[in-house]
Amino acid sequence: MGFGEAIGSFYSGYFDFENRSIRSEFWWAFLFKTLVYIALVILMFVLASSMGGIDTSDGEAGLGLGLILILLFYIGNFIPNIAVSVRRFHDQGKSGWMYLLVFIPYVGWLVVFIFMLIDGTHGDNRFGPDPLGDNLYDTFS
Numbered sequence: 001m002g003f004g005e006a007i008g009s010f011y012s013g014y015f016d017f018e019n020r021s022i023r024s025e026f027w028w029a030f031l032f033k034t035l036v037y038i039a040l041v042i043l044m045f046v047l048a049s050s051m052g053g054i055d056t057s058d059g060e061a062g063l064g065l066g067l068i069l070i071l072l073f074y075i076g077n078f079i080p081n082i083a084v085s086v087r088r089f090h091d092q093g094k095s096g097w098m099y100l101l102v103f104i105p106y107v108g109w110l111v112v113f114i115f116m117l118i119d120g121t122h123g124d125n126r127f128g129p130d131p132l133g134d135n136l137y138d139t140f141s
Contacts, residue, residue, distance in 0.1 A: 003028050013087065014080050017096060021087030022131050026116055029084060033077060040070045085112065090127035091120030 001009065006028030013021070044066020051062040086096030092115065101115075102108045123130050 001025055001028070003032070007032050010080055010084055013083055015083060017083050017086045018090075019087055019128050020091040020120065020125075020131050021084050022091060022120060023088070023116070026084050026088050029080075033073075033081075036073060037070065040066065040073060044070065085116065088116050088120075090125075091131065092118055093121045093125040093127070 001022060001024040006025045009021075009025050010029035010032075013019070044063055047062030047066055048060070049062070082099060085099050089096050089098050094115075098115065099112065102112045104111065120130070120132075122132075
């Protein structure tokens, strides 16, 4: 699965909490979101500096506008982030409820991160057919 196909799959599965998702879908979407966040932070500081500098009231308005854009992007991606993580757990044959591990203070995010690195089960499992099918090629294989 390439970059564009992974992003399309990420957003087309906006509320899909039932199927399986391969690692490349998760990690290409992760890269895409990271690049967008970086671009939005740069835009925020460009707006602030073009509106009179960060320490002026106009510059603070630019920072505020940038923060609103970042917040809107975060809100728009909140559900699909959870959905693709749940589908990754399903790909490994685990319950999507394991995503709740993220709420363990200090280490929960790390545990979920490690699970996102693990390869899925080959062949069918209780959550559906193998998304790779007979093609065992995966970005991280």
